[in-house]
Amino acid sequence: MGNGDGQIHYRDGIALAQVILFATSTLVALKLRWTGRMCWFTIGGFSIIRTVGAGCMLGTINKDSMGLWAGVFVCEGLGILMLIFALWEMMGRINSTVPTVHKRIFQVPQILTYIDIGVSIAGFITVSKKKHDQLLPTPWSRAGIAILFLIYLYTVGVWAYFWFQRHRYDQDSTRLAMCVGACMPLMLIRVTYSLIFIATANMMWNAVKGSPTAYLLMTMIPEVIMVGLCCFTVWNTLPAIEMQKQAKYQRAEEEGQSLGELPR
Template identity: 70%
Template sequence: MGTGDGQIHYRDAIALAQVVLFAASFFVGYYFRWTRRICWFTLGGFSLIRCVGAGCMLGTINRDSSGLWAGVFVCESLGVLLLIFALFEMLGRIDKSAHVVPKRIFWIPQILTWIDIGISIGGFVTVTKKEHGRLLPTPWSRAGIAILFLIYLYTLGVWVYFWMQRRRYDAEDYTLAICVGFGLPFLFIRVLYSLIFVITADMMWNAVKGSPTAYLLMTMLPEMAFVAVCCFAVLKTPPGTVEASSAKYQLQGEGQTWPAVRR
């Protein structure tokens, strides 16, 4: 894969499928924005990141460039938090009408995310100074994935509590809660893929140079299934249920705050 020989290999075929499928979900996200539905930024932004990463991978077919590989590496390192944000946005939509939890419940992931961002910056600086083994896990990357896994467990716990309180909300919100529950196992598989790599340092589990089959089964397919579940959930939620302020929804680090999800 990506040897600059002009041949399409297994991993390149996966990247081609990603471009097609995530381009479609990107336009679905734009449709959500146009119809003022929830999750337009999270799903659209995630789809765009995956399209760019897959495009860089396809670029390595004819050009074995370090710049293209860097693009693949950066894009593969991003995006998972957006999927978690999508779940919290749906839970926030439920809480808007049912008032299941206090506002501070939605603030805790924000704090953890800022810590994770700081660790990611430190890890990036460390990797750029390494001459060899740049794709191997570092203490920084291990700490970052540990925090990501912690955020996942927190999300799971919040959903369990929401599910226990399902009698408090209506049929539309009930559908959202079910879809969040369906999405969590796919997200677990995706997080587990990264967790295995940082624990074992086995390049088989590396998203850039690792096994294409492992990447297909534990990254691409779970991510596509997760996006499909979220799109179904949002389409089942009537448009116009979120105030215009939701149009200002932005990724953490670009001005977004979790309380905005609940407005």
């Protein structure tokens, strides 16, 4: 990989592919924003973080700079929570159309995320003060990944409840539930990659200077597929206003109420 020698290595090729793919998904996120669709912020935020991180990686081809490596390290540690929140946003849209769980259910991952962010900041400060082995796991990084895994497990459990209630959903809500379910095993692969490194401290599983093949198969490909699934699903889902109107009409029909009697 890049070490300032001017040579393009395997890991640099992966970074180049990331720049192209995630720059594209950033444009798609902007299109979602312009058309009033959901998840534009979470998908766009994740895509920007990955594009910047990959750009820093490409920068190390000609310059072996600690600043660039720090950029890669920070961006690799960030982002995945944005994808998880995209899935929660989809479940939130379902819940606003067909009330399925109490709103407080959605507050739990937010609280855990704030804790995770605090742990990540403390971990970054600790690592920045180390003179050696800066990429090896620390108690802070272990705590951060443990919280991330807890958020993932909680997300799976809530999605499972939503899935068992799918007979109540319309076509758009069912499509959103299917997208979240399809992302669950991909998210597990991505989180497992980080867990392996934290548990073993084996540099092969390090996202910055580890095995490019392991990174490709367990980080880049799952993330690209998840972003693609989310973009495709959201693009084929009605904007919030239209979705709420459709749900209102559907409830009226079920109650035998004429459309003319509905409030505007």
